[in-house]
Each structure stands twice: as structure tokens, then as C-alpha cells.
Amino acid sequence: MTEKQFTITDEAGMHARPASALVGTVSKFKSDIQLEYKGKKVNLKSILGVMSLGISSGSVVTISADGEDEDEAMAKIEEAMKAEGISN
Amino acid sequence: MTAELYGIAASDGIAIAKTYRLESPSLEFDKKSIDDPALEIERFHTAIAVSSEELELIKDQAEMQIGPKEAAIFGAHLMVLSDPELIGPITEKIENDLVNAEFALHEVSDMFMNIFASMDNDYMKERAADIKDVRNRVLAHLLGVKFPNPGLISEKVILLADDLTPSDTVQFNPEFIQGFVTEIGGRTSHSAILARTLEIPAVVGVKKLMASLSDETMLIIDGIEGKIIADPTEEQIELYKKRKIDFEDRKTALAALKDAPSVSADGFKVELAANIGSPKDVKSALENGAEAIGLFRTEFLYMGRDSFPTEEQQFEMYSEVLKAMGDKPTVARTLDIGGDKELSYLDLPKELNPFLGLRAIRLCLEMPDLFRTQLRALLRSSVHGNLKIMFPMIATLDEFRQAKQLFLEEQEKLATENIPFNNNIEVGIMVEIPSTAVMADLFAKEVDFFSIGTNDLIQYTMAADRMNENVSHLYQPFNPAILRMVKMVIDAAHKEGKWAGMCGEMAGEELAVPILLGLGLDEFSMSASSILKTRSMISSLSKAEMEKHTDSILALATAEDVKNYVSQLVDK
Numbered sequence: 238m239t240e241k242q243f244t245i246t247d248e249a250g251m252h253a254r255p256a257s258a259l260v261g262t263v264s265k266f267k268s269d270i271q272l273e274y275k276g277k278k279v280n281l282k283s284i285l286g287v288m289s290l291g292i293s294s295g296s297v298v299t300i301s302a303d304g305e306d307e308d309e310a311m312a313k314i315e316e317a318m319k320a321e322g323i324s325n
Numbered sequence: 326m327t328a329e330l331y332g333i334a335a336s337d338g339i340a341i342a343k344t345y346r347l348e349s350p351s352l353e354f355d356k357k358s359i360d361d362p363a364l365e366i367e368r369f370h371t372a373i374a375v376s377s378e379e380l381e382l383i384k385d386q387a388e389m390q391i392g393p394k395e396a397a398i399f400g401a402h403l404m405v406l407s408d409p410e411l412i413g414p415i416t417e418k419i420e421n422d423l424v425n426a427e428f429a430l431h432e433v434s435d436m437f438m439n440i441f442a443s444m445d446n447d448y449m450k451e452r453a454a455d456i457k458d459v460r461n462r463v464l465a466h467l468l469g470v471k472f473p474n475p476g477l478i479s480e481k482v483i484l485l486a487d488d489l490t491p492s493d494t495v496q497f498n499p500e501f502i503q504g505f506v507t508e509i510g511g512r513t514s515h516s517a518i519l520a521r522t523l524e525i526p527a528v529v530g531v532k533k534l535m536a537s538l539s540d541e542t543m544l545i546i547d548g549i550e551g552k553i554i555a556d557p558t559e560e561q562i563e564l565y566k567k568r569k570i571d572f573e574d575r576k577t578a579l580a581a582l583k584d585a586p587s588v589s590a591d592g593f594k595v596e597l598a599a600n601i602g603s604p605k606d607v608k609s610a611l612e613n614g615a616e617a618i619g620l621f622r623t624e625f626l627y628m629g630r631d632s633f634p635t636e637e638q639q640f641e642m643y644s645e646v647l648k649a650m651g652d653k654p655t656v657a658r659t660l661d662i663g664g665d666k667e668l669s670y671l672d673l674p675k676e677l678n679p680f681l682g683l684r685a686i687r688l689c690l691e692m693p694d695l696f697r698t699q700l701r702a703l704l705r706s707s708v709h710g711n712l713k714i715m716f717p718m719i720a721t722l723d724e725f726r727q728a729k730q731l732f733l734e735e736q737e738k739l740a741t742e743n744i745p746f747n748n749n750i751e752v753g754i755m756v757e758i759p760s761t762a763v764m765a766d767l768f769a770k771e772v773d774f775f776s777i778g779t780n781d782l783i784q785y786t787m788a789a790d791r792m793n794e795n796v797s798h799l800y801q802p803f804n805p806a807i808l809r810m811v812k813m814v815i816d817a818a819h820k821e822g823k824w825a826g827m828c829g830e831m832a833g834e835e836l837a838v839p840i841l842l843g844l845g846l847d848e849f850s851m852s853a854s855s856i857l858k859t860r861s862m863i864s865s866l867s868k869a870e871m872e873k874h875t876d877s878i879l880a881l882a883t884a885e886d887v888k889n890y891v892s893q894l895v896d897k
Contacts, residue, residue, distance in 0.1 A: 252448060253455075256402045266786050283410035284401060285456070291438045 238303040239311050244295070246324040253293035255321040260284045268304025270314075280315075298315040326554050330531050332506065334551030337519035337576075338526035339569040340503035341562060344542045344555075345482035346535070347493060349685055350470045354427040362420045368527065369415065370428035373467040377406050379462065390498075395519065405459045406768050411437070424553070427467050434460040451514050458490040480504065483544050486537055489516035504546040506553055520548075528553055573755040579857040583614040587849075587860050589842060593868035597860055598656075598850035600828055604645040610853045611649070614860065618655040619850020620828035621646060623699065632670050633695065641700035646712025651875065654711045656776065656826075656850075658755065659699055660727075661685040661717040680790070690727055700735045705749035710872070715753040715776055716820035720760050722767060724769050729771075755828075757781035762810040765817035775818050779829025783807055802831045803884040803891075808840060815844050828851055836891045840878060843871030 246249060263270045270281040272296040273287045274296060279286035281300065292298060302310045341667060347756065359365050380403050387396035411433060418429040434456055441453040452757035458719060465471070475493050484505040486493070502525060510516050510529040520527035524832070526548030538544070538555055540764050545554040547566045554561055587597045598619030599610035603626070610618060626634050626642055634642075647655055652744055662668055663684025676682035703714055703885065704856030716728045720736060729752060739746050753774035756762050764783065779802060786806055789799035801807065811827070818825040826848030831837045841849065845868075872893060 249448065250446075253401045254397055254453070257397070257404050260402075260404055280410055282410050284404045285408050285437050286410045288449070289437060289445045291446060293446075313428060 238301055239303040239307045239313050240299060241311060241315070242297055243318055243324040244293055247321075248294050250294045250296070251290070251323065252300075253288065253289060255323040256287045258283055258321045259314070259317055260287060262313050263310060264273050264303070264315065266304070266306050266310040267303045268307045270302045271301065272312060273299040273301070282315050284313055327554065327558055327561070328537065330534065330537065330555070332531035332551050333510075333512060333517075333530040333720055334536075334547050334548055334552070335510070335512055335514075335529045336504075336520035336525065336527040336756050337572070338524065338548045338633060339565055339572055340526050340546050340548075341557075341565055341569070342481045342483045342503040342544065344485050344538055344540060344544050345478060345526060346473055346488040346538075346540050347484050347489070348535075349461065349487075350465065352432075352464045352468060352470070354425075354468060356428045356687045357425040359419070359423050359425055362423060362820075365426050366416050368467065369419065369516070372426070372463050373406055373412070373709065375466050375782055376459070376462045380459075380837065395599065402455065402459050405456065406463070408565045411432040416810050427464060430460060430463060430467070433793045445512065447791060448859075451511075454488065454490065454514065467490070475502075483546055485534060485538055497552065504543075504548065506531055506534060506546060508532065520538040532852075534872060547643050561682050578861060579637075582857050582864075585614075585864075587616065587863055589623065589863050589868040592868040593842070595825075595842070595846065595863065596848040597856050597863075598654075598828075599856060601646070603809050604642055604649070606853070607646055607649040610856075613853040613856045615653075615853060615856055617653050617848070618650060619647065619816075619826055619832075619848055621655055621657040623657055624660050624666055626661065627660065627668055628666070630670075633698070636698050636702045636705075639699060639767055640705050643703055643706035643712075644709045647706055647712055650710050651881040652711055654713055655712045656715055656753070656828075657703055658715050658717050658776075659696070660689055660702075663688045674840075680784070684726055686716045686724055686755075687718065687846050688730065688764070689716075690731075696728075696731060697735055700732050701739065704732075704739055704750070707750055708745050712747065713751040713753065713774070714772070715755055717778070718757060718781075719768075720758045722764065722771070725754055725768065725771065757785065757812050759810065761814075762814050765814045766820065769817040769821040769823055772823065773822050775814050775825045777808070777825065777827040777828060777829065779831040782810065782829070782830060784829075786810065792882070798858070801884040802834070802837060803887040805879055805881055805883070805887060808844075808887065809879055811841070811846075811874070812844050815846055818847075819860070835862065836888055838862055839866055839871050839891055839895060840875075840887075842866055842868050843873075843878075844871075 247255060260282060271278050272281045272287060272291045274292055277290060278291060281287060300314055357880050380399055384396055384399035387399060415429045416434045418424060418432065419426060423877050433757045438453040438456050441449055444450055471752050478501050481501055481503050483503050488507050488509045489505060504526040505516060505520065507516055507529045508531055514529060517527060519530055526546050528546055528548055528551050531553065541819065543557060545557050545561060586594060588594050596616050598617035599615035600606060600620040601610055602617055602622045626639060643657065662675060665683065716725065719725050732752060751773035753776060756775050757778035761768060783800055783802055787799045787801060789796040791797050791800035815825045824847040827841065827846055828850040832849040833855035842863060851859065878887055878890055881890060
């Protein structure tokens, strides 16, 4: 399993556009991918799950990937986070 | 019968047209027990598939109509339709509880809607409407009822709805949809945002709207005031037709001036600047076409806190403003406290006459450490933009010399410490005390520029406190005494090749602008919202023409005479 922390820098927090981009990115992978925020874990392939956390700007989230393509998935997640400008 | 209803003004503009009620079909259903969950799940998947196809179409249409950025929301809707945390629990519920798909869908989507609706962030609250929109589409397909299609509307109408969903709003053809009115929603709801994008008027949150108004009712929508008038009288229709034209003319004319230079009809260029109180005001200044910041009131950085801001904190705030302004000049006025502006952490003795007491530059020279910290922070920030500095409340040349001396000393210290700063910062003064206006010719040899602070200059010249109702009639911007003093200051500056600006409220006043243009004022600094109006006014005035009238104006006896004279000039 691989795990990484991200700080959400987008002023609006995790709003619909970056959340869709992130979910769209991970949906292609076979690994089980979870996002943890304030002790709550959600499936990162679920836009409702991600948005329901109400992640605000400045928050730290932990993303974990578990499965055959976990490393590749994590690399793409980092890319998407940067491309969307929600984390650096 | 004529009826007026009020709501939240969500998008500017005025429209007059017949109403079109947009109502959702009944999506009522009964909870049923089922025998064949596999069949029910298949029925559910079919409804999801059909809904996805529709949403793809709507998304394509939205991309063409309003652009990819606004259409992105339908990408998110499609994602909800394939969300494993939505689909999974629904199929599980059908399988385990042996209930119909409609019920399972309703239960699971309700759970998510409740989560969003209970968030304390307005943006997130509005997302509950997105889920409802997706849910209702699937539900309609499960029930075999048709969803309304506002895309079929082919005559000019104002839409009325309980709430407008995103999939409703993008199907609108703006050519036919003149505006919309909804019973629920706020300024950040989809309907409000899209109305602003499409530039059609909208009023939202109108209580009892759907119960009050029927189809094909003549309606006036006023998105500026947040008001609608049903069955208006002929007079009301005429009035609003005129307002609509005025609104559109104003919008077009002013928008065109945002990036235009500030030039008089005969080609004389002036600078139109904004007065700001904090870094967050810069955005609005630029959006309103400011060519500079003519007055950055730095004392606001010292207010609302319990100790002096550090050099670092000041440096950051000044840099933020300078970076945002880029090459455009920013005139920072050093600390102007005392008088009516008190600081909780600075214990100043009570004065009998605070406006004539220890304030502004007098206080700074009395407390040089405080002043030096600010000068240092300003100097350091100067590498980030086009900074100019001015001192407030200068009454004598000695005061200017002392302040300038402290400024030069801080420059030298920074140079020794190898800390970068701009070596050519212009240093000027506010002219707001009559003694300085009278001595402007001598000041002009030593300062780099003048900025006339009319609010104080008028009250000191007339010896009238404008907040005191008993004497406020003596607060006369158009008194020839004031105008003569303004002329002395401008002429003195020009004689030494310096520039003169004005940062009092007078600089944006309709009757003052023609006089000031004639007197040759170089820079007019005002509240951001007055800039475009002033630019438009200046473009219609001839400087040479106004100059010819200057002597006559200055020879008039009273403020009333001046106002009458200029009113007649402008009307011509």
C-alpha cells in the first residue's frame, strides 16, 4: 500500500471542478483508493463521498492506494492535484 | 390586477415579457415490495443509462451555448450517475430489502442531500440541488414520465419556477428567455450564477411566486432592485422600457471605457486613480479602470488590532498592493492617525480640539521609531511595483524636511544592509492645510508632487467642522477661496515641473471635474466606483474651453455662483 499527504491550497477548498478531476483520474485504476480527512475515510472514486467531506482550504488530507497499479495511481493523483491547482 | 413581489436581486437588468411557468412533472411513487431483485436492478441500470445519454446531450449543448467552464457541472452530474457510493448502496438496498428502485434511489440520494444541505458553507449547501437534479431525472425515467424541456420555448418569455435546475437553465435560448424568477435560491445558486453569465436579469427567493402568478401574465422583472411587477399599468411599462434602455446604454458606454485612456475631448490626458484602504480594494479599483492608486490609506493596517503591525506584516501588505498594480503607480500615504482615528493600543492624551492637535505627520515626527518602521517597510516593498510616498498634514516646510530626512536615513540603512529598494521613489505631500497651499511655490521646489486633500483643506480653510450640523453649510467645496487655493497649488507644481493630484471627494464630483480640468489638475483620485463615470465626463469636456472660463469662475463671489456657472457650462 502507498500513502501520501496533501495540503489543499485552493481558496474554495475541494469544490466540484477539482473533485471531478480527481475522481475522473482515479476511476481508471484497479487499486482501492481512499481519501482520509479528519478521521473519516471515503472512496476516492466517489464524487459524492469526496464532496461530502466539505474539505476546506488549508486542510491536510491523506490519500492511500492499495492494489496492483497503486504506484502509477499515486503518481497520477499528484499530477492531477497540481494541474488543478488545489495542492502543491 | 397589478401586483408587486420582492426577492433577491440575483442578476442585473430589466425585462418585460409574458410569464412561462416551468413546472416539474409529478415524481410521486409508492414504496413497493418486489420479488425479482435482479429484474429491478436491471430496470434501475436502464434508467441510469438513459439519463446518462440525456446528460451527455445537455452537456454538449451547454458547451456550445455557454462554454466549457459552465458546462463542467454536467460532467460532475454524469460522475454522480456512475458514483459507486450511490449505485452500490441502491442496488444493495433493492437486493437486501426487496424494495422498488424508485424507493431505493430516493432513500440513498436523500442521505447525500441531507449531508450537503447541513453544511455551513453556502457553496456546499447548493450542491444538494445538484443531487436532486440528477435524482429527479433518473426517477422520471423509472416512472416513465417526461421531463420538461425549456429548449422548446420559441417566443420571448420570463421563466417562473420553484427553482431552476442546472439542466433547465442551459437549455434556455437566451434569445427567447428574457429573465427568470424563482421561489427559492440565493445569489450563489446555479440559476443566479448562470443568469449573470448569460447577462439576463434574475430575481430569486420570491416567496409564494408560483401560487401568485399564472402562465402568460405580463411581467416586469427588475434585477437591479430585486422586484417583479405582474400585470403592470401602461405607465409602469413605459417607465421600465426607459429604464431598460438607460441600463443598457450605461453598461455599454462604461464597459467600453474600462481600458480607455482618460482624455478630454481636445486630447488632454489626465490620470484617473482610486482611493483604497486595504489590499483587498485593489481588485475593484482595477475592475473599474483605475490607472493608479492615488491614495493608499495605510492607517487601516494599524486599525482593528491590539498592537502595532510589524515591519514584516507591513512589508507584505504593501508588496501585495504593489504587485497587483504592476507598473501602475501607487501613492501610499504614511500613517494618518490621531484626530478622529484612534488606536486602542496607543494611548494618546485627550485633546480639546483633536483636528487641530497631535495627529498624522505631527504624531509620526513625535514618535520617530513608529514612523521609521513604516518607511522601512515601504522602502523594502518598493522593488515590487511603482511606489510613491506622501506625508499627510504637512503645515510647514520644516516638517517636510524632517520627514524627508528620516526617509533618507532609512534608505541609507537599507543600502548598508544590502537590502534592495527602489532608489527613485517620488516623495510628495498632501496639501490639506491652508498654510501649505499658500506656500506651495516654495514647497514645489522640494517635493516631488502634491496631492490636494480637499476634505480637510475645506474644513481648515472655512474653519467649519463638516460633521457639525450647525456649521456644515460652511463646508463649501465650491467656495472661490478653495478654488483659488487649488489653482495656487497646481500652478506652483507646474512651475517646477512637478505634478499635482487631488484625492478628496471633490475629484469625482460632477461639477468639480470641469473646473479641475480647466485648472490643469494632473491626477484625479476617487472611490473606484466613480472612475468610469468621471472618465466618460472628461471625454466630453474640452480642456481649452474650460481653461477660458477659469478666470471668470475664480472671480465669482460665492459657492452658489460657481455652481450655477458650471451647471450652465455643462448643460451646453
